[in-house]
Amino acid sequence: MSEQLDDQLIYGIRPIEEALESEVVLDRVFIAQESRNPAIMAIAAKARKKGIFVKFVPAERMQRFTRANHQGVVSWASSVAYADLADVMAGLAERGVDPLVVVLDRVTDVRNVGAIARSCESFGAHTIVLSEGSAPMNADAVKSSAGALLRMPICRVRSLPIALTSLEMSGCQIVGISEKATGTLADCDLRGPAVLIMGSEEDGISPALWKACNATAKIPTSGETASLNVS
Structure with missing residues (x-):
């Protein structure tokens, strides 16, 4: 699968929480498998409720997305606004x-x-x-x-x-x-x-x-x- 472009990457707990509350359309959310942070679990639940694809992945894969402090969760904004x-x-x-x-x-x-x-x-x-x-x-x-x-x-x-x-x-x-x-x-x-x-x-x-x-x-x-x- 082709990954999305870096300029569509959103990472970290608070930025993704804000994205989920805003008009930003998220395409998918990836979470580190070892994460047990309640805030990240809440992000996963809210994303799934909105129909956003959520996947738990190994820590080494998370590092391929960004070497910044992602806090165990990354997401990508979609270039397309999905219709119902x-x-x-x-x-x-x-x-x-x-x-x-x-x-x-x-x-x-x-x-x-x-x-x-x-x-x-x-x-x-x-x-x-x-x-x-x-x-x-x-x-x-x-x-x-x-x-x-x-x-x-x-x-x-x-x-x-x-x-x-x-x-x-x-x-x-x-x-x-x-x-x-x-x-x-x-x-x-x-x-x-x-x-x-x-x-x-x-x-x-x-x-x-x-x-x-x-x-x-x-x-x-x-x-x-x-x-x-x-x-």
């Missing part, structure tokens, strides 16, 4: 628009996310949904997207299976994009509400999300190489 998926869907329904939603399952490379966002904007997708722990929304991601990440709603959810269940209940067709599929995306009728799932760089769509698909399709490519995932 329910609000996005409600807004589309009010306008009478059939939603086209792209779900990225564990995609961790910022440049891949940026390139996908650029393509999504081109073919008319209305929003991109990410899970916790996906690629950070940093300056590299925005640059790779040619600004698309700033022009379309980006939603981050704690559970993709739960989000997919909600989307299916709202009438969306769930289509898994994979080279395992026999048909192509051109064979799918996407005139109604639809969700396209794209899997991780390493192993494609996870089994749980694959089972949730109503249909599967592959994206036609030139040449002899088919791609299982987004890499």
Whole structure:
């Protein structure tokens, strides 16, 4: 996974507490595994409540983020203001628009996310949904997207299976994009509400999300190489 740029790094207990209370959008919070400080545990709880990815990591990894006195906790500000998926869907329904939603399952490379966002904007997708722990929304991601990440709603959810269940209940067709599929995306009728799932760089769509698909399709490519995932 690509780390975020240093100029987006916020470290130390008080600065991160203030960031959580402010309008700053935090992308993720990393905490030293050995930390037992109640203030840091409170930061973890508040961050999780706000849907921010929290991870406990070894002390040596914390030192790679910064050699300053981080007090056992570091975070990164997001370059993207996340939208609420329910609000996005409600807004589309009010306008009478059939939603086209792209779900990225564990995609961790910022440049891949940026390139996908650029393509999504081109073919008319209305929003991109990410899970916790996906690629950070940093300056590299925005640059790779040619600004698309700033022009379309980006939603981050704690559970993709739960989000997919909600989307299916709202009438969306769930289509898994994979080279395992026999048909192509051109064979799918996407005139109604639809969700396209794209899997991780390493192993494609996870089994749980694959089972949730109503249909599967592959994206036609030139040449002899088919791609299982987004890499």
